[in-house]
Amino acid sequence: MTIILSTLNARYAHASLGLRYLLANMGALQAQTSIQEFVIGAKTTEIVxxxxxRQPKVIGFGIYIWNVEETTRVVAMLKRVAPQVVIVLGGPEVSHESGEQEIVKLADYLVTGWGDVTFPRLCGEILGGPKPLMKIHAGVQPPMAEIKMPYSLYTDHDIAHRTLYVEASRGCPFKCEFCLSALDKTAWPFALDTFLGELEALHARGARLFKFVDRTFNLNIKTSLKIMQFFLDKLAAKPDDPVYAHFELVPDHLPDALKDTIAKFPPGALQFEIGIQSFNPEVQALVSRKQDNAKAADNIRWLCEQSNAHLHVDLIAGLPGEDVASFARGFDQLVALKPHEIQFGILKRLRGTPIIRHTEAFGMVFDPYPPYTILATNTIDFATMLRLVRFARYWDLVANSGRFVNTINTMLGDAPFANFMAFSDWIYGKTDATHRIALDRLAALVAQWLQVRGMSKEAAAALVASDIAPAEKHKPAAAPQRQVRHLAA
Known part of the structure; x- marks a missing residue:
């Protein structure tokens, strides 16, 4: 193949939507272009x-926050052993602040922003001449109707074994400063009938798991209703052939018409990812996040109590102006709403995001290496931030794993954040580890903690056993893992 489109995905189950968009829009060069995906952790020499x-002349790499360090090593090796191969970079991680990045220095060309038009045109000039003199090419944003859909490029193997990413729109009208979507002017929808036709074709080929990467799925309610009706029709036609759809919802925008449709879905068919990030109005104002907290809370409560949707709700620790006490209040408020999962994220400074404007005023110190995690602020010192990082990890192991459904309620009591922080500090002191804790050891430690808090040995063992045995016997199929285009937490 003359041109290879490549990236390092966070997991094998992820199938790169960006690469498939590029391939779909290669025009006359499509026959000479192929996709070759890898997974982070693979040996550099094997990737090269x-x-x-395939003896390529051009290799285009999709660069993201999770793969930039490993891809830098790949590009460095390619330029040593095959300097004649032209390397073109694109993706959110290299679209901003590119001048200081080692991978950009190593590469031949860089396409920033949208690549659907600019990358094929650049490849044509590289191969057919005259070769472009400029290294950096700003991506041209075409009319949405001119972008060819990529979904036919999902292979049968992709459909059978991987998460299928789809999007009914691009962009976001909101300006939350920790997110790259803050740079968008608005949200741009694809033609709905065309998009639904693509979903129909995927479903006919056997696709049953769809993850929407739209930043604002419920921004246009008429569109949301038509898409959800598509899935309801499939479920009604074949109730024994389930379909699973994942959407990201704006938390304070859930009108009755959308609620009525959501309520029709059976268990196991819907997952909603909802970004709360902070319940503190002053912090929200600082990061330009407009959110009606009362409506957001009411909507989460309704979804938990009146629908069968699985809720994954996000909070971010380390935002400017938020101290531990403020974050704890928000966390406790969210726990009281009883979503199925709370994603406890730590703020990251994505390249290009406006959050950097608060650096000096709020003493924000970020790790200089990906994923650029916040290390300290003027209200949360380094040691405390590390305690929050450990809290997030143990929260995933115990609360979000679904293996301690009964036990976690007892552990949290009437002060969820304080009680789980105490557990987090204790278990770290016992293990000096946040990873690679086997389930049987974790269960034993949880039972021991319950005894530390005053429960009898027998009662603690029985409580933990009531969770572990049924959970392992009836362990559900895993929901799709996240690999969000613009990782924010």
Missing amino acids: ERLLA
């Missing part, structure tokens, strides 16, 4: 060997 085995 497999890429060069």
Whole structure:
């Protein structure tokens, strides 16, 4: 193949939507172009060997926060062993502040922003001449109707074994400063009938798991209703052939018409990802996040109590102006709403995001290496921030794992944040580890903690056993893992 489109995904289950968009829009060069995906953690030499085995003239890499360090090593090796191969970069991680990045210095060309038009045109000039003199090419944003849909490029293997990412729109009208979507002017929808036709074709080929990457799925309610009706029709036609759909919802925008439709879905068919990020109005104002907290809370409560949707709700620790006490209040408020999962995220400074404007005023110190996690602020010192990082990890192991459904309620009591922080500090003191804790050891530690808090040994063992045995016997199929285009938490 003359041109290879490549990236390092966070997990094998992820199938890169960006690469498939590029391939779909290669025009006359499509027959000479192929996709070759890898997974982070693979050996650099093996990646380079497999890429060069196809004898490409151009390799385009999709660069994201999770793969930039490993892809830098791949590009460095390629330029040493095959300097004649032209390397083109694109993706959110290299679209901003590119001048200081080692991977950009190593590469031949860079496409910033939208690549659907600019990348194919650049490849044509590289291969057919005259070669472009400029290294950096700003991506041209075409009319949405001119972008060819990529979904036919999902292979049968992708459909059978991987998460299928789809989007009914691009962009976001909101300006939350920790997110790259803050740079968008608005949200741009694809033609709905065309998009639904693509979903129909995927479903006919056997696709049953769809993850929407739209930042604002419920921004246009008429569109949301038509898309959800598509899935309801499939479920009604074949109730024994379930379909699973994942959407990201704006938390304070859930009108009755959308509620009525959501309520029709059976268990196991819907997952909603809802970004609360902070319940503190002053912090929300600082990061330009407009959110009606009362409506957001009411909507989460309704979804938990009146629908069968699985709720994954996000909070971010380390935002400017938020101290531990404020974050704890928000966390406790969210726990009281009883979503199925609370994603406890730590703020990251994504390249290009406006959050950097608060650096000096709020003493914000970020790790200089990906994923650029916040290390300290003027209200949360370094040691405390590390305690929050450990809290987030143990929260995933115990609360979000679904293995301690009964036990977690007892552990949290009437002061969820304080009680779980105490557990987090205790278990770290016992293990000096946040990863690679086997389930049987974790269960034993949880039972021991319950005894520390005053429960009898027998009662603690029985409580933990009431969770572990049924959970392992009837462990549900895993929901799709997240690999959000613009990772924010």
